[in-house]
Each structure stands twice: as structure tokens, then as C-alpha cells.
Amino acid sequence: MARYWSKRKGDKHSMDNHNLEEEAKESVSKRRKNAEHTGSTVAQAPHNDGHQWRKYGQKWISRAKHSRSYYRCANRKVQGCPATKTVQQMDSSGNGTSKLFNVDYYGQHTCRGDGIANPYVVDTAHHSMEPINQNECNSPTLEHEAHEVQDERFENLCMVQNMPEYLIDFELERAFEFIVNSPLGSEHWTFDDSIRCEHSPICIWG
DNA sequence: TCGATTTGACCGTG
DNA sequence: CACGGTCAAATCGA
Numbered sequence: 001m002a003r004y005w006s007k008r009k010g011d012k013h014s015m016d017n018h019n020l021e022e023e024a025k026e027s028v029s030k031r032r033k034n035a036e037h038t039g040s041t042v043a044q045a046p047h048n049d050g051h052q053w054r055k056y057g058q059k060w061i062s063r064a065k066h067s068r069s070y071y072r073c074a075n076r077k078v079q080g081c082p083a084t085k086t087v088q089q090m091d092s093s094g095n096g097t098s099k100l101f102n103v104d105y106y107g108q109h110t111c112r113g114d115g116i117a118n119p120y121v122v123d124t125a126h127h128s129m130e131p132i133n134q135n136e137c138n139s140p141t142l143e144h145e146a147h148e149v150q151d152e153r154f155e156n157l158c159m160v161q162n163m164p165e166y167l168i169d170f171e172l173e174r175a176f177e178f179i180v181n182s183p184l185g186s187e188h189w190t191f192d193d194s195i196r197c198e199h200s201p202i203c204i205w206g
Numbered sequence: 207t208c209g210a211t212t213t214g215a216c217c218g219t220g
Numbered sequence: 221c222a223c224g225g226t227c228a229a230a231t232c233g234a
Contacts, residue, residue, distance in 0.1 A: 054209095054210070054211085055211060056211090
């Protein structure tokens, strides 16, 4: 069962695709900078974001309690789609029964999904934002501990990727309005780099 | 058997 | 030198 490693320096040349080889020459941070980065609105619901992803790495982030997973578009190989995303688990909400994931998207999809929804299709402008009472705020209890979740791909989350700027502003406005009208006191909400309720899986950041 | 995932190593950046 | 992103062999599972 022993694993051994025979990797050498500069082993990236095994890439067969010329474009990928060129891409590999570009530094990581450059690619990140050049790629379009989008934040995400996260809410309770569907199990996918309209695209198929292949996990290519996972790291334990030193300052974070949880790991960060790295995904690439499944069509990268055949269509050279450059889209990538990272999924980092955040602190679970107050009662510990829901999980929040910080999902960052980098790059646009150039692939043609097989009947797969365009990411823009997710209707953020019309999904209901009915007031959440205390009961509804409790997300489904997950049986396993956070670190046991191998495929955290949106167990109880819905990602809206490539959200236009104006929609982000719109959602933030609505979020504030929602919070003001919420039956929960302000002490249940946190406002750091995102807005979230300790009892709810809903998380908004721009 | 083959595609997907896991995971330690490698490498660039700050 | 620490950190974060990526690679790729090993492993898993359908």
C-alpha cells in the first residue's frame, strides 16, 4: 500500500495540450489576476451550479479551520475551458448544523455544457426572500462532522456565479432590507466580509 | 478498465 | 521562508 513519489522538478512538461503548456508558463498569480473573479451568493437549495467540476487539489489553509478545495471545469481537457473555482468551508453557523462555503470563481466558461444551464440563468432576482422565522432558519442537520465532508459541493447551498455587479449590489441591498425586517435581532447577524445569519445557511458577499 | 478523487510534493510569489 | 495553487501518482469506485 506504500506510495512513492517520482516527481521531478519541471515535471509539468507532461502536459500534452500546447495551450495548457503555454498556460503553465504563466504564473499562478498572474492567471488569478487576469481571470475574472466573481463572488457568490449562497443560499439554501440546489446541488449544483450548472457546471461539472473536477477536483484537482485540496489544502488546509493555515489560518482557517477548514480546508480549501480546488476545482476545474470538467471540460478543460476537451474544450480547454479555463474556469476554475475554489471552495473553502467557513465556520458553521451558530448552532453548528449548517455549513457555509466561500466559493470563488475564476475565469469564464468557454465550454459548451451539454444542456447545462448558463450560470447566469439562476434567477436571483426573483427567488423569494420570505422572512425566515426561527424554525426555518435551522438548516437540515448534517449527520457527519465538517471534516468528514469530502464532497461539500453544495450539500445545502446554491451558488450564483458570474453575478453581474449590479445584481450583487441589488442583492446586498435586499439583504440589508431583509435583515432589518427579520424577526431575528441584529445580534444574530455578522457583517464581516460577508453578511450571514448564525441560524441560516444564507450568506451573501460581494 | 477507466474516469474521478486523494494527497504529498513541487513551485512561484510576497 | 511561509503560504497558497497546481501537479501527478496512487487509489477508489462504478
